[in-house]
Amino acid sequence: MPSHRSAAASLLAAVWLCLGVALLGVGAAPPRPSSSCQRDCGGVDIPYPFGIVDSPGDSSSDCAMPGFGLTCHETDVNGGRRTPFYYEVEVVDVSLQQGQARMQNHISSYCYNATTQGMDASEWRLTGTPYRFADTNKFTVIGCQTLAYIEGAHTHEYTSGCVAMCRAESDGDARSALSNDSCSGIGCCQTAIPRGLQYEVEFDSGFNTTKIHNVSRCSYAVLMDASNFTFQTTYATSPRFNTTYGGVGVAPLVVDWVVGNQTCDAARKNSSSYACVSDHSECLDSLNGPAYICNCSKGFQGNPYLQDPEQGCKDINECTDLAKYPCSVPGTCKNLPGGFNCRCPKHTKGDAQNGTCERNHTLGLGEKFGI
Ligand SMILES: *[C@@H]1O[C@H](CO)[C@@H](O)[C@H](O)[C@H]1NC(C)=O
Ligand SMILES: *[C@@H]1O[C@H](CO)[C@@H](O)[C@H](O)[C@H]1NC(C)=O
Ligand SMILES: *[C@@H]1O[C@H](CO)[C@@H](O)[C@H](O)[C@H]1NC(C)=O
Ligand SMILES: *[C@@H]1O[C@H](CO)[C@@H](O)[C@H](O)[C@H]1NC(C)=O
Ligand SMILES: *[C@@H]1O[C@H](CO)[C@@H](O)[C@H](O)[C@H]1NC(C)=O
Ligand SMILES: *[C@@H]1O[C@H](CO)[C@@H](O)[C@H](O)[C@H]1NC(C)=O
Ligand SMILES: *[C@@H]1O[C@H](CO)[C@@H](O)[C@H](O)[C@H]1NC(C)=O
Ligand SMILES: *[C@@H]1O[C@H](CO)[C@@H](O)[C@H](O)[C@H]1NC(C)=O
Ligand SMILES: *[C@@H]1O[C@H](CO)[C@@H](O)[C@H](O)[C@H]1NC(C)=O
Ligand SMILES: *[C@@H]1O[C@H](CO)[C@@H](O)[C@H](O)[C@H]1NC(C)=O
Ligand SMILES: *[C@@H]1O[C@H](CO)[C@@H](O)[C@H](O)[C@H]1NC(C)=O
Numbered sequence: 001m002p003s004h005r006s007a008a009a010s011l012l013a014a015v016w017l018c019l020g021v022a023l024l025g026v027g028a029a030p031p032r033p034s035s036s037c038q039r040d041c042g043g044v045d046i047p048y049p050f051g052i053v054d055s056p057g058d059s060s061s062d063c064a065m066p067g068f069g070l071t072c073h074e075t076d077v078n079g080g081r082r083t084p085f086y087y088e089v090e091v092v093d094v095s096l097q098q099g100q101a102r103m104q105n106h107i108s109s110y111c112y113n114a115t116t117q118g119m120d121a122s123e124w125r126l127t128g129t130p131y132r133f134a135d136t137n138k139f140t141v142i143g144c145q146t147l148a149y150i151e152g153a154h155t156h157e158y159t160s161g162c163v164a165m166c167r168a169e170s171d172g173d174a175r176s177a178l179s180n181d182s183c184s185g186i187g188c189c190q191t192a193i194p195r196g197l198q199y200e201v202e203f204d205s206g207f208n209t210t211k212i213h214n215v216s217r218c219s220y221a222v223l224m225d226a227s228n229f230t231f232q233t234t235y236a237t238s239p240r241f242n243t244t245y246g247g248v249g250v251a252p253l254v255v256d257w258v259v260g261n262q263t264c265d266a267a268r269k270n271s272s273s274y275a276c277v278s279d280h281s282e283c284l285d286s287l288n289g290p291a292y293i294c295n296c297s298k299g300f301q302g303n304p305y306l307q308d309p310e311q312g313c314k315d316i317n318e319c320t321d322l323a324k325y326p327c328s329v330p331g332t333c334k335n336l337p338g339g340f341n342c343r344c345p346k347h348t349k350g351d352a353q354n355g356t357c358e359r360n361h362t363l364g365l366g367e368k369f370g371i
Contacts, residue, residue, distance in 0.1 A: 034062060037051055038063070039051075042084070049064060049259060049305050050101075068257075070084040072085075073085065092252070096303060104253070108124050108222060110122075119205065125201065132257075132288040139190065140226065142231075143236060148161060148201060160191055162189035164189040164236070165185065166215075187235070195288050203221065216236055220242070224252055224253055259294070262292070263285055263291075276305070279309075279312065281296055282296075302314045315335070328343075328348075329344070
């Protein structure tokens, strides 16, 4: 579950806003979600195993697998639009085919407070969830005098960290060392994180902005989708980074989700808990340890987690989408379960499905002689 800790460094007080345990979606027999379950929240499609529940962590609803319940409510941030949330984390998009979801991860910050002349920390974590972090994410740290750690939860051991510095003596100009588009330690640092990691941020109090607060008051740290990140010098010297990605204080994160805490081989043995219930679905082992996701078999599309013939994996009628499934002679296209047939024009041979039909020259010659 995500949670937030905000503390004045001098007080060493920690307030955990959210405690509790989200179980992996295992154990219970796959429920059949009722057709009355809400499947849309503010325009975001919420396919099973996800579902809308009344309160975060509610695992009694049959609309979602345990751990996959989202709440749907209005926020100021998105102009009053209804928005799906996993605890306090906004969910932007869910992909069944990729087993991924896009979220808005909270940016942790560490700021000099002129009133108290101390540092204010706002540190976030995202742990105990059915989500693992996709490889496209990087731990991103921004600041002129900062060291942020990414911790494995529970163990409280520093797993990795990132240092960002600027040439910024108390009277110097930190900006001179910064350059746009370059995140390599000056004002900005990014590092990949190990697979399967739980995520918890902590700033090192020995690296603080007390002496450079006129130039760079705040430092930031967040695990985010690095494919959408370009460093701007103003990120290190203003609050701009906090508002770059749509909302306030958030950045995009891609998570891999899994069902079950077993491999496909082990999971298949128990038909009452095996999640890939649709006919024409298949099981894919997770790269992040024992767990799996389901997908429709080749030539089928739909929701592999549903038995329902309407919503489960259904045959793709390739003949109705000639742009995607070319057929040299469209009239000959014949849809088959999981595929399709189509013929080459007369006197040619090859693969009609990818448009590589060619003249059979031997036959051409024979015809000539025949005439
Ligand atoms: C199969 O799954 C069901 C439901 O989760 C569980 O009650 C049962 O113990 C499991 N059986 C085995 C052999 O693991
Ligand atoms: C998998 O999850 C079930 C139910 O939460 C639990 O009883 C079991 O011990 C877990 N197995 C492993 C290997 O973690
Ligand atoms: C699931 O199947 C679709 C279509 O066959 C494919 O594009 C997609 O990559 C598959 N997903 C995974 C995670 O392999
Ligand atoms: C500085 O700290 C005081 C006391 O904790 C707090 O009321 C104030 O909001 C803080 N200022 C800023 C800019 O965060
Ligand atoms: C970086 O780009 C911003 C505009 O995107 C500009 O205001 C700033 O001066 C640039 N910084 C440097 C060092 O070129
Ligand atoms: C800031 O860092 C300096 C040394 O780097 C340290 O002496 C000081 O106590 C730190 N200040 C705070 C508020 O943590
Ligand atoms: C910060 O700026 C204020 C006024 O703008 C100045 O009085 C103060 O000395 C500056 N502090 C530092 C550390 O440069
Ligand atoms: C990158 O961020 C911009 C600005 O928030 C957003 O409009 C765009 O959709 C994002 N692109 C990707 C690939 O996430
Ligand atoms: C960033 O935005 C969040 C959400 O509004 C806010 O709580 C936080 O104080 C902001 N941080 C900074 C350093 O501006
Ligand atoms: C056409 O399909 C055949 C067999 O399916 C394959 O060997 C060949 O490489 C394909 N050609 C193109 C251009 O995709
Ligand atoms: C062309 O057609 C002739 C007669 O039907 C056949 O014997 C021959 O094998 C074909 N050539 C090729 C390359 O398939």
